[in-house]
Amino acid sequence: DAGVTQSPTHLIKTRGQQVTLRCSPISGHKSVSWYQQVLGQGPQFIFQYYEKEERGRGNFPDRFSARQFPNYSSELNVNALLLGDSALYLCASSLNRISSLRTDTQYFGPGTRLTVL
Amino acid sequence: QQQVKQSPQSLIVQKGGISIINCAYENTAFDYFPWYQQFPGKGPALLIAIRPDVSEKKEGRFTISFNKSAKQFSLHIMDSQPGDSATYFCAASVEETSGSRLTFGEGTQLTVNP
Numbered sequence: 179d180a181g182v183t184q185s186p187t188h189l190i191k192t193r194g195q196q197v198t199l200r201c202s203p204i205s206g207h208k209s210v211s212w213y214q215q216v217l218g219q220g221p222q223f224i225f226q227y228y229e230k231e232e233r234g235r236g237n238f239p240d241r242f243s244a245r246q247f248p249n250y251s252s253e254l255n256v257n258a259l260l261l262g263d264s265a266l267y268l269c270a271s272s273l274n275r276i277s278s279l280r281t282d283t284q285y286f287g288p289g290t291r292l293t294v295l
Numbered sequence: 296q297q298q299v300k301q302s303p304q305s306l307i308v309q310k311g312g313i314s315i316i317n318c319a320y321e322n323t324a325f326d327y328f329p330w331y332q333q334f335p336g337k338g339p340a341l342l343i344a345i346r347p348d349v350s351e352k353k354e355g356r357f358t359i360s361f362n363k364s365a366k367q368f369s370l371h372i373m374d375s376q377p378g379d380s381a382t383y384f385c386a387a388s389v390e391e392t393s394g395s396r397l398t399f400g401e402g403t404q405l406t407v408n409p
Contacts, residue, residue, distance in 0.1 A: 272395075
């Protein structure tokens with residue numbers, strides 16, 4: 179089975195532009211989360227979506243938005259790009275939003291490397 | 296707010312040696328503690344994870360030790376191999392009705408010399 183896939187792999191934008199990143203979860207997974215990983219740091223949580231609804235949001239400005247589609251794929255949008263938005267954007271999928279029987283393990287994709295000039 | 300602190304930032308060990316990475320957390324509500332391994336150009340991959348109801352979990356050469364009272368946990372890599380050279384992240388989350396969100400440490404760059 180295919181893992182989490184993300185597109186594009188790399189992206190170069192200039193300040194003020196807008197960008198859309200895409201994620202396809204593992205087949206059967208209904209939850210998608212987005213993380214930002216700045217070079218040399220650990221990933222930071224941005225959003226979590228489950229069944230097309232936002233279930234969690236990290237400490238990021240309103241320039242960041244996301245959505246989940248009926249096939250559980252997801253898009254992350256960032257408006258008015260700043261130099262500080264340059265990072266690896268990771269998508270993770272998991273099977274259940276909640277589980278009383280087991281841990282809801284998150285599986286990460288390879289990420290999209292965004293460079294803002 | 297940094298809720299998971301990881302050390303050391305970098306670690307160099309010889310092949311066959313033991314690699315030890317430590318993490319400390321602040322939020323006592325955390326109830327799931329995974330370790331992720333990340334190679335350059337790749338996303339993080341789950342290595343091993345533990346819940347606070349046990350003090351140790353071993354999977355092959357990888358062991359997590361957990362100290363709930365001290366709010367600390369560590370990863371031990373036995374018989375370290377050059378192929379283990381990667382960045383390791385500890386993380387923590389609260390399993391709740393809104394779904395889990397992972398809080399990561401800042402990472403440890405491990406180099407295993409042949």
